[in-house]
Amino acid sequence: MESSVINNLLFGFSVAMKWQNFGMMIVGSALGTVLGMLPGLGPSTGIALLLPLTFVMPPEMALITMCAVYYGAMFGGSRSSILLNIPGDGAAVASCFDGYPMAQQGRAEAALAISAIASFIGGLISCVAFVAIAIPVARFALRFGPPEYFVLMVFALAATAAISKEELLKGLISMFIGLMLTTVGIDLQSGVQRFTFGTVELQSGIDFVVVIIGVYGLGEILKGYQTLRMKGETHVQKKFGRIWISWDDWKRCWLPMLRQTPVGFFIGVLPGAGGTIAAMMSYNNEKQLSKHPEEFGKGAIEGLAAPEAANNACSIGAMIPMFTLGVPGSGTTAVMLGALMIYGLQPGPLLFQNNPEIAWGVIASLFLANVICAVINIPLAGLLVRVLAVPPRVLYPLVIGMAFLGVYTINYSAAEFVLLTLLGLLGYFMKCYKIPTAPLILAVVVGSSMEQTFRQALLMSDGSYVVFFRSVICNVLWLLAALSIAWPFISDWRQKKKRAA
Amino acid sequence: MRRDTVVGLFSVVLGGLYGAETLRIRSATIGSSWAPRVFPLGIAVFLIILGAAVLIVDRKKAALEGGKAQKAKARDPGYAKLIVGTLVLCGAYGFAFEAFGYILSTLCFMFLLLMLVNEPKRWTSNIVITLVFTFALWGTFVYIFDIMLPPFNLDAVREMFGLGGGI
Numbered sequence: 160m161e162s163s164v165i166n167n168l169l170f171g172f173s174v175a176m177k178w179q180n181f182g183m184m185i186v187g188s189a190l191g192t193v194l195g196m197l198p199g200l201g202p203s204t205g206i207a208l209l210l211p212l213t214f215v216m217p218p219e220m221a222l223i224t225m226c227a228v229y230y231g232a233m234f235g236g237s238r239s240s241i242l243l244n245i246p247g248d249g250a251a252v253a254s255c256f257d258g259y260p261m262a263q264q265g266r267a268e269a270a271l272a273i274s275a276i277a278s279f280i281g282g283l284i285s286c287v288a289f290v291a292i293a294i295p296v297a298r299f300a301l302r303f304g305p306p307e308y309f310v311l312m313v314f315a316l317a318a319t320a321a322i323s324k325e326e327l328l329k330g331l332i333s334m335f336i337g338l339m340l341t342t343v344g345i346d347l348q349s350g351v352q353r354f355t356f357g358t359v360e361l362q363s364g365i366d367f368v369v370v371i372i373g374v375y376g377l378g379e380i381l382k383g384y385q386t387l388r389m390k391g392e393t394h395v396q397k398k399f400g401r402i403w404i405s406w407d408d409w410k411r412c413w414l415p416m417l418r419q420t421p422v423g424f425f426i427g428v429l430p431g432a433g434g435t436i437a438a439m440m441s442y443n444n445e446k447q448l449s450k451h452p453e454e455f456g457k458g459a460i461e462g463l464a465a466p467e468a469a470n471n472a473c474s475i476g477a478m479i480p481m482f483t484l485g486v487p488g489s490g491t492t493a494v495m496l497g498a499l500m501i502y503g504l505q506p507g508p509l510l511f512q513n514n515p516e517i518a519w520g521v522i523a524s525l526f527l528a529n530v531i532c533a534v535i536n537i538p539l540a541g542l543l544v545r546v547l548a549v550p551p552r553v554l555y556p557l558v559i560g561m562a563f564l565g566v567y568t569i570n571y572s573a574a575e576f577v578l579l580t581l582l583g584l585l586g587y588f589m590k591c592y593k594i595p596t597a598p599l600i601l602a603v604v605v606g607s608s609m610e611q612t613f614r615q616a617l618l619m620s621d622g623s624y625v626v627f628f629r630s631v632i633c634n635v636l637w638l639l640a641a642l643s644i645a646w647p648f649i650s651d652w653r654q655k656k657k658r659a660a
Numbered sequence: 661m662r663r664d665t666v667v668g669l670f671s672v673v674l675g676g677l678y679g680a681e682t683l684r685i686r687s688a689t690i691g692s693s694w695a696p697r698v699f700p701l702g703i704a705v706f707l708i709i710l711g712a713a714v715l716i717v718d719r720k721k722a723a724l725e726g727g728k729a730q731k732a733k734a735r736d737p738g739y740a741k742l743i744v745g746t747l748v749l750c751g752a753y754g755f756a757f758e759a760f761g762y763i764l765s766t767l768c769f770m771f772l773l774l775m776l777v778n779e780p781k782r783w784t785s786n787i788v789i790t791l792v793f794t795f796a797l798w799g800t801f802v803y804i805f806d807i808m809l810p811p812f813n814l815d816a817v818r819e820m821f822g823l824g825g826g827i
Contacts, residue, residue, distance in 0.1 A: 215805045328714045329664075332671045335707050339678055342703070346696045349688035353696060354681060377750075384742040385735045387777070553789065556773040559746070560766065560793055563753060568807055576754025580747055587743070592667050610699045622692070 167511075168290055171519030175527055180223050183216070184524055187224040188531045191231020193546050196239050197554065201248030202232035202474075203490040203600070204379060207371040208558065210498055211565035218502040219517045223524040225495050226478075230282070230525065233434070233474045234532040237274040237467055238544055241267060242396055250434025250470040253442040257455065257462035264458050268402045271544075273412060273460055274467045275536035276404065281420045281468030282529040285475035288424055290522060296483040297508040303484075305615040306626045310636040312609045315430040315486045318643040320598040327647055329594045336585075337602025340365050341610070348614060360574045367497045367603045368569055373579045374596050375490070376562045378586015380555045387551055397548075399541045404460075412464040415445045423469030427476020430488040433597070434470040434477075441469035475525060482518060483508060486605065490597040493604040500604075664718035671711025679704030745776045759816035762809035766794045 174180065194205030206228050213221035236251030241258035254274060261270040303311065320330030343354045344364030355361040404412075419441035426437040445465040446455045455462045478495075480488045485507030487493035499506045504514055511518045535543070566579050589596050602609075620626035627633055682700040687693035736742075749772055756765040770793055774786035801807045 212805065215807065328710055328717065329667060332707065332710050335703050335710065338703050342700045349690055349696045351686050351688050351696045353685050353700065381743050381746065385739045387742065388736045388738065552778045556770060556777050557793060559773060560770055564797060573754050573757035576757065577751060580750040584747065592663050594667060613699060614695060
């Protein structure tokens with residue numbers, strides 16, 4: 160690692176260790192853990208709901224808090240998987256497979272401990288990898304002009320929309336609805352009003368925070384209503400012995416954690432493929448590599464350790480395209496990218512040059528948040544899991560109330576409450592009809608810059624579309640975009656061929 | 661109607677309406693007159709094409725499944741009431757927030773929402789949660805975040821009920 164990188168990292172630590180920032184990191188990690196635990200409120204919803212509250216903070220503190228919430232949510236997601244067999248978020252699905260059977264067998268303490276240890280190890284290794292590759296990627300991104308940025312955004316959106324063959328078309332529809340929402344308001348280049356229907360409130364466009372809170376927050380709750388009274392009361396184990404693992408457990412887990420961390424990290428860097436894919440893939444990998452595959456699904460501790468390490472590694476990896484290229488790779492990083500934009504910061508390669516206190520402060524905070532989350536999630540696990548006993552019938556109204564207040568703080572106007580309600584309805588419709596919401600969120604965040612770069616590129620070339628194929632970078636990105644759309648079909652074809660053989 | 665048929669139709673109709681509205685956008689006076697319409701028009705075309713593709717794929721699937729009905733997930737029988745009630749309360753909260761002020765509107769909103777979702781039989785806990793939530797958030801916003809929340813506004817209330825402004 161270059162000495163300048165180490166110096167920058169040390170500078171980052173000096174920023175992150177300021178007592179105000181460190182204090183918010185602790186608050187964010189605890190809040191994130193709690194939000195991650197609660198089924199239906201994943202990191203994206205959690206950050207979206209808390210985002211307006213960070214408007215009063217300096218940018219580096221706000222970003223550090225949001226990263227801590229994200230990180231805490233990744234740690235906390237597995238708590239409800241282990242104790243209730245209900246994942247706190249998608250990335251914690253794989254933790255149900257062996258975590259819940261372990262709890263059923265009276266090994267909840269070991270399950271809670273190993274999930275936090277694996278998250279810590281996966282996160283720590285990934286933080287080091289992040290520091291090592293962030294600067295080279297950012298330097299490379301300096302070669303990007305408007306056409307390259309436009310194609311990069313096309314690739315990021317296509318990869319997010321094309322997660323599976325079944326959801327490809329609906330993912331693309333979701334993406335175009337998101338882009339559609341970004342075209343509302345006064346056009347930045349010509350000053351022409353678009354889709355405002357004579358409403359003054361719509362002239363400045365639809366704020367992406369309203370879309371995120373509406374679609375993720377309100378939409379999720381309306382969907383949750385469908386099964387609200389069927390769930391009954393939740394009974395959570397509240398008394399635990401010592402939350403730790405035995406030496407035998409450690410011997411079974413260390414290697415799976417180490418070998419699945421790079422898998423999770425790499426998946427995180429790729430746009431679109433999020434924590435759920437990282438966790439599932441690492442679980443399947445480990446099952447194939449294990450000497451006792453028959454124990455998987457019946458409480459194999461390595462079946463819990465591997466996906467936990469991978470999903471935390473993934474969450475760190477997902478921040479690389481956001482910080483270095485200014486393009487989000489997941490719904491959560493899209494929310495964080497939007498936050499950077501709200502503070503008037505230009506995410507991307509120049510962030511490291513123009514705002515080193517933010518870029519390096521946030522990177523250093525990831526190391527510290529990793530330690531804080533481990534402390535919160537191991538000794539305090541018994542205390543925190545009590546949150547799981549809060550019934551959704553109480554939780555949902557509280558979240559709705561928070562969502563509305565959050566939206567009010569964006570413009571200090573209640574005019575957007577109606578918009579929030581309509582977007583909540585849109586989110587509910589999308590969830591009911593199995594239209595993925597992540598592509599919409601990504602499109603809402605990058606849509607405006609996508610259109611601007613598209614038009615800047617056309618201005619550069621006097622209207623010739625050939626400009627989008629002007630460089631090797633553009634062509635490689637087009638190829639990757641095409642490949643990401645074709646990949647679900649290729650993968651399906653390969654599986655069919657395998658089965659036939 | 662099958663789930664994907666609804667999605668396909670929704671996308672085609674949305675794309676059509678959005679495309680029609682795109683054509684009504686004023687021409688730009690600077691640069692290319694069509695510039696503000698190009699990007700939205702592309703979105704509209706893609707929405708229609710993708711919607712049509714969903715409909716075609718769904719028809720094929722339906723033919724393969726031989727008209728078997730899709731399995732419906734078990735749902736709480738009263739969920740529609742909860743959804744409609746919440747949406748109505750959210751809309752009303754939007755109108756009441758600035759006129760009646762944060763405290764009064766939030767007390768009413770939260771209490772009614774809790775009575776709807778947490779059921780009327782738990783009215784005592786609903787009152788306690790409403791009071792704690794409303795005043796805890798008010799304190800957090802006003803004293804910690806230094807954000808002013810709207811106070812009761814008599815003029816706005818009069819305007820809302822068509823009684824004219826000012827005394």
